[in-house]
Amino acid sequence: MDLLRSVRQTTDETEFYTPLPEGYQLGRVKYVAVFGTVISGLGKGIFSSSLAKLMKDKGLAVSPIKLEGYLNLDAGTLNPYRHGEVFVLDDGMETDMDLGTYERMLDQDLTRDNFATSGQVYHSVLEKERAGDYLGRDVQMIPHVTGEVKLRLRELAMRSGAEVVFVEVGGTVGDFENAFYIEALRELRYEEGPGSVAVVALTYVLSPPALGEQKSKAAQLGIKRLMELGLQPDLIACRAEQPVTDKVRQKISVYTNVPMRRVFSMHDLPSIYLLPEQMRHAGLDSEMVQLLGLGGQVNSLADARAAAGWQEFTTRITGANKSTTIGITGKYTTLRDSYASIVKALEHAGAANDARVDIKWIDTTGVDELNVSEALAGLDGIIVPGGFGVRGTAGKIACIRHARENGLPYLGICLGFQMAVVEYARNVCRLEGADSTEITPDCEHPVVDVLPEQKEIEGLGGNMRLGGQDVTLAAGTQAAEMFGGDKTVRMRFRHRYEVDPRYVERLEQAGLIFSGRHPTQPIMQILELPADVHPFFVATQAHPCLTSRPLRPQPMFVRLVAAAVR
Ligand code: GLN
Numbered sequence: 001m002d003l004l005r006s007v008r009q010t011t012d013e014t015e016f017y018t019p020l021p022e023g024y025q026l027g028r029v030k031y032v033a034v035f036g037t038v039i040s041g042l043g044k045g046i047f048s049s050s051l052a053k054l055m056k057d058k059g060l061a062v063s064p065i066k067l068e069g070y071l072n073l074d075a076g077t078l079n080p081y082r083h084g085e086v087f088v089l090d091d092g093m094e095t096d097m098d099l100g101t102y103e104r105m106l107d108q109d110l111t112r113d114n115f116a117t118s119g120q121v122y123h124s125v126l127e128k129e130r131a132g133d134y135l136g137r138d139v140q141m142i143p144h145v146t147g148e149v150k151l152r153l154r155e156l157a158m159r160s161g162a163e164v165v166f167v168e169v170g171g172t173v174g175d176f177e178n179a180f181y182i183e184a185l186r187e188l189r190y191e192e193g194p195g196s197v198a199v200v201a202l203t204y205v206l207s208p209p210a211l212g213e214q215k216s217k218a219a220q221l222g223i224k225r226l227m228e229l230g231l232q233p234d235l236i237a238c239r240a241e242q243p244v245t246d247k248v249r250q251k252i253s254v255y256t257n258v259p260m261r262r263v264f265s266m267h268d269l270p271s272i273y274l275l276p277e278q279m280r281h282a283g284l285d286s287e288m289v290q291l292l293g294l295g296g297q298v299n300s301l302a303d304a305r306a307a308a309g310w311q312e313f314t315t316r317i318t319g320a321n322k323s324t325t326i327g328i329t330g331k332y333t334t335l336r337d338s339y340a341s342i343v344k345a346l347e348h349a350g351a352a353n354d355a356r357v358d359i360k361w362i363d364t365t366g367v368d369e370l371n372v373s374e375a376l377a378g379l380d381g382i383i384v385p386g387g388f389g390v391r392g393t394a395g396k397i398a399c400i401r402h403a404r405e406n407g408l409p410y411l412g413i414c415l416g417f418q419m420a421v422v423e424y425a426r427n428v429c430r431l432e433g434a435d436s437t438e439i440t441p442d443c444e445h446p447v448v449d450v451l452p453e454q455k456e457i458e459g460l461g462g463n464m465r466l467g468g469q470d471v472t473l474a475a476g477t478q479a480a481e482m483f484g485g486d487k488t489v490r491m492r493f494r495h496r497y498e499v500d501p502r503y504v505e506r507l508e509q510a511g512l513i514f515s516g517r518h519p520t521q522p523i524m525q526i527l528e529l530p531a532d533v534h535p536f537f538v539a540t541q542a543h544p545c546l547t548s549r550p551l552r553p554q555p556m557f558v559r560l561v562a563a564a565v566r
Pocket residue numbers: 385386387388389413414415416438494495496497498
């Protein structure tokens with residue numbers, strides 16, 4: 001077939017346009033495409049990452065990709081209170097929080113190849129158009145834009161060496177924004193040939209309280225929409241509050257040509273970490289292996305070992321013997337999604353300490369020196385997380401002072417690190433006009449200021465220090481000890497301001513220890529108070545929550561929770 005060779009350029013001789021990466025063989029890599037129907041917010045990322053994890057457990061190399069409908073080139077300019085936290089990858093890419101779910105579930109670092117937006121796709125197409133790559137042809141949604149989408153998926157497969165690529169299409173089937181992604185996956189499925197692309201539809205089973213029973217119609221209609229677009233699902237996951245009844249699963253099966261054993265009840269669970277076990281139990285992993293013809297590549301021994309290790313973790317998550325309460329300060333603190341990684345890191349650290357961690361959100365806008373002990377009453381530890389702007393910072397500083405003076409375990413993250421420096425400068429070094437220039441541009445003692453090398457760069461989204469960096473740990477400090485005696489540790493950053501090196505000596509003379517620094521530059525990355533002065537007072541310019549994994553909890557969080565439990 002003509003189609004089965006790479007057509008990198010549209011010419012007058014052919015209508016085909018199938019740009020394949022160098023050395024790519026059609027039908028060799030497997031793809032799992034995951035779509036959402038009926039409503040958004042179904043947990044496609046959780047489903048897809050859990051299934052990917054089960055494939056990885058079997059010894060298969062996997063790589064996920066999230067296809068976002070929005071036009072932004074990355075998630076860096078998105079408001080976290082509207083869209084959830086901005087998740088920063090090691091290579092500095094600012095992505096949707098779902099990439100965090102994938103990194104945690106798979107215990108695998110991802111790159112910018114694992115994240116695409118409509119904006120990026122159009123950007124590449126327009127660049128190619130300007131470069132004359134389309135040889136005088138009118139550039140069209142099909143085949144050029146869809147061709148670009150397929151190219152990205154195949155490039156990901158080549159670069160990551162994945163045997164199975166998990167493609168999560170953002171939004172809901174029927175959205176305007178993601179229609180070309182759905183079309184691209186239809187084309188991909190045809191081109192790669194039978195048994196290469198499995199289509200998964202997530203749907204929602206309603207259960208109106210007035211009726212007292214589950215209804216499948218919305219789910220049927222949602223999946224029908226996908227079928228109208230030329231994609232017959234191979235597997236269906238039904239989100240629901242309660243386990244989906246056999247009757248409803250049968251109905252969905254009848255209307256969609258999907259056998260019952262591939263219609264899965266994905267009902268609410270006490271923890272998302274229970275989902276992989278639930279899927280395994282329902283046989284979903286073996287159904288996927290069968291669909292993609294991967295039986296010969298499964299390593300059953302590795303699979304059993306991974307399952308046992310995971311079960312040990314989930315037992316600790318759901319059956320902890322101790323409990324502790326950690327306060328997290330921040331604005332609009334009702335939105336847990338804007339601090340998703342911190343919540344997750346506390347979960348992992350709790351499991352490591354056999355403790356359930358209860359989180360209390362503290363809005364610091366009304367907090368001051370007078371009411372701070374009231375605001376922090378009943379807490380076993382506090383976190384001041386990352387943030388931007390002035391709002392609530394005075395309250396945060398009051399909280400940090402209270403924690404420092406009263407032996408309350410403290411972990412400062414990014415802005416929480418900077419505020420700890422300001423607090424120490426003001427109240428211990430007696431530098432009354434100490435502040436961050438982000439808050440008071442013309443303050444007397446700018447202990448936190450814009451990075452010198454960043455000063456020239458202008459424009460939102462382009463002037464932050466982003467991504468993974470090595471941090472050199474000072475021997476004999478808690479930081480060095482908690483990372484197992486390693487001399488350097490890799491952490492992820494997203495900031496614009498830093499500690500002004502001119503104040504470092506003064507702060508250290510007053511007892512603050514900078515235990516982590518940039519390997520060559522005078523950039524302060526971790527601070528701490530000695531263990532004989534405070535049970536746990538540690539802060540970092542990095543975002544340690546981004547690299548916490550269920551089976552490899554991040555040490556700063558583990559120590560914070562341990563100190564809080566004590
Ligand atoms: N606003 C501070 C800065 O830009 C902290 C950033 C953050 O907490 N992510 O440096």
